[in-house]
Amino acid sequence: MLYLEFLFLLLMLYIGSRFGGIGLGVVSGIGLLVEVLIFKMPPTSPPITVMLIILAVVTCASILEAAGGLKYMLQIAEKILRSNPKKVTIIGPLVTYTMTVMLGTGHAVYTIMPIIGDVALKNGIRPERPMASASVASQMGITASPISAAVVYYLSELSGLTEGLSLLSILAVTLPATLLGTIAMSIYSIYRGKELKDDPEFQKRMQDPIWRERIENTTATTLNDKLPDSARHAVFLFLASLGVIVIFGMFPSLRTIEGMPKPVDMATLIQMMMLAFGGIILIVTKTKPSLIPEGVVFKSGMVACIAIFGIAWMSDTYFQYAMPVFKVSITEMVQAYPWSFALAMFIVSVVVNSQAATCKMMLPVGLGLGLPPALLIGIMPSSYGYFFIPNYPSDIATCTFDTTGTTKIGKFYFNHSFMVPGLIGVTTACCVGYALALFII
Numbered sequence: 045m046l047y048l049e050f051l052f053l054l055l056m057l058y059i060g061s062r063f064g065g066i067g068l069g070v071v072s073g074i075g076l077l078v079e080v081l082i083f084k085m086p087p088t089s090p091p092i093t094v095m096l097i098i099l100a101v102v103t104c105a106s107i108l109e110a111a112g113g114l115k116y117m118l119q120i121a122e123k124i125l126r127s128n129p130k131k132v133t134i135i136g137p138l139v140t141y142t143m144t145v146m147l148g149t150g151h152a153v154y155t156i157m158p159i160i161g162d163v164a165l166k167n168g169i170r171p172e173r174p175m176a177s178a179s180v181a182s183q184m185g186i187t188a189s190p191i192s193a194a195v196v197y198y199l200s201e202l203s204g205l206t207e208g209l210s211l212l213s214i215l216a217v218t219l220p221a222t223l224l225g226t227i228a229m230s231i232y233s234i235y236r237g238k239e240l241k242d243d244p245e246f247q248k249r250m251q252d253p254i255w256r257e258r259i260e261n262t263t264a265t266t267l268n269d270k271l272p273d274s275a276r277h278a279v280f281l282f283l284a285s286l287g288v289i290v291i292f293g294m295f296p297s298l299r300t301i302e303g304m305p306k307p308v309d310m311a312t313l314i315q316m317m318m319l320a321f322g323g324i325i326l327i328v329t330k331t332k333p334s335l336i337p338e339g340v341v342f343k344s345g346m347v348a349c350i351a352i353f354g355i356a357w358m359s360d361t362y363f364q365y366a367m368p369v370f371k372v373s374i375t376e377m378v379q380a381y382p383w384s385f386a387l388a389m390f391i392v393s394v395v396v397n398s399q400a401a402t403c404k405m406m407l408p409v410g411l412g413l414g415l416p417p418a419l420l421i422g423i424m425p426s427s428y429g430y431f432f433i434p435n436y437p438s439d440i441a442t443c444t445f446d447t448t449g450t451t452k453i454g455k456f457y458f459n460h461s462f463m464v465p466g467l468i469g470v471t472t473a474c475c476v477g478y479a480l481a482l483f484i485i
Contacts, residue, residue, distance in 0.1 A: 046366050049083055053362050057355070057395045061435070065347040068397065072354030076361060085365040091356040091404050093200060093311055095349050097193045098400065100315040101148045102345025104322035108282045109342070110335040111325055112275030114152060117143065118266045122159050126267075129167040136160040136174035137181035137230045141223070144185030146286065148192040151344035153182035153438050155266075158445045162263055165448060170240055172450035173233040176461040177469075179442040180431055181226045184469055186399050187424045188219040190289055191314060193352075193400035194427060198420075199293075200311040201407055206417045206485060211293030211310055217421050217480045218473075225425065225473030229465040236464070237450060245449045259447050274329035281328065285321035289314055344437075348398060355396050356404040363405065367412045378413055385410060386423035386474050393429035397436055402427040418485035422478030431466035432458075 056075030060068035079085045108114055121139045128135055139160075144150045160178050164171040186192045190211055195218065203209050240246050249255040292298050292313055299307035326333070336342060378385045385406075393402040406427070410420045430436050434443075434453045439462050443451050453460040 069351040069354035072358040076358040100318035104318040106342035109339040111278035111329040111331040113278030116275040133174040137177040140178040140182035141185040150182035221477030225469040228472040229469040359405040386426040389426040390429035399427040418481040422481030425473035434460040
């Protein structure tokens with residue numbers, strides 16, 4: 045019966061993935077209701093901590109965007125790209141990776157992607173090379189961000205199990221691991237695909253007057269936009285919030301409050317910090333509150349929050365119910381082949397399209413199986429597998445932004461532009477991460 049119920053869980057995730065975003069969350073709500081009322085599974089608690097972290101981070105990042113800070117960051121990124129145009133295949137992915145590490149979300153990629161494509165095209169570089177890797181890199185940066193829900197959830201669950209485990213020790217593993225993964229797939233991308241002069245799809249488009257006009261005369265840039273000083277101030281304040289969070293994470297004594305048996309946990313602290321710095325940015329820059337919900341960061345973040353609400357609650361209810369039966373049979377396999385749990389996380393991520401939701405689903409399973417924290421942290425990058433099926437918004441948007449048609453989804457669906465860079469990046473990150481974790485954790 046447990047296996048049939050597991051198939052039902054996968055069916056609900058699959059149906060939800062066809063709708064995406066909010067649809068994935070509410071369809072999972074149907075699955076949760078069936079689990080509890082039909083299959084008689086005791087419901088677990090909803091993923092409150094993860095949702096509150098997302099809400100707090102997205103709120104602060106949305107205020108940053110409304111204040112013009114995000115566009116200020118884009119202008120700096122564009123200057124870097126246009127000053128080194130021949131290296132766009134390496135620099136482009138590093139730019140999107142860095143933005144995600146700073147913002148805790150990969151959705152800012154929509155604004156920089158047309159610029160990456162424009163720089164590549166104007167310099168005769170196949171746009172697929174930097175654009176596909178940049179889309180993948182924007183998601184790989186999530187497990188390296190000190191304010192991402194995935195990292196903070198890992199910290200909140202593992203800090204009590206390993207003495208001395210801190211936010212900095214997790215980032216000491218995931219940051220270099222995902223960075224090397226990003227560099228590895230960028231190096232591969234330098235040599236991928238045909239040159240534009242030899243690409244039949246590109247040459248076919250150039251024969252069409254409408255496409256030729258669009259390709260030759262369209263320029264994407266943010267450098268002509270004049271921003272107020274408040275935009276720069278917003279960025280400095282946001283960066284200050286990241287610095288303060290890291291410092292408090294390094295020194296638990298700063299979080300110690302008289303009368304409390306232990307320091308304030310980092311999950312709670314990050315929520316407070318993000319809300320507080322969001323308020324500071326709002327006051328200092330005199331940003332209109334009405335602009336905050338209109339930005340891409342706010343909308344994408346709220347959608348992600350609802351999706352995780354349903355996905356994590358439904359999945360956690362099933363796994364907690366099934367764990368006593370699964371534990372014996374799975375433990376031996378995972379202990380003999382640790383990489384198999386990374387594969388399990390990867391497969392789950394392919395379906396749920398969220399690293400935070402994947403971590404919320406799979407970390408309790410890993411702990412229930414008795415896996416060591418070092419292993420769980422080392423393979424954390426495997427929570428990004430949703431490039432495998434090309435239905436994630438940033439991947440679809442990247443294909444749309446590439447006017448040359450080189451970044452695409454193939455005839456066989458799985459032979460798309462993001463597959464090989466994603467596999468190289470995640471595999472490299474997991475191998476490096478596991479090796480680092482054995483020494484650091």
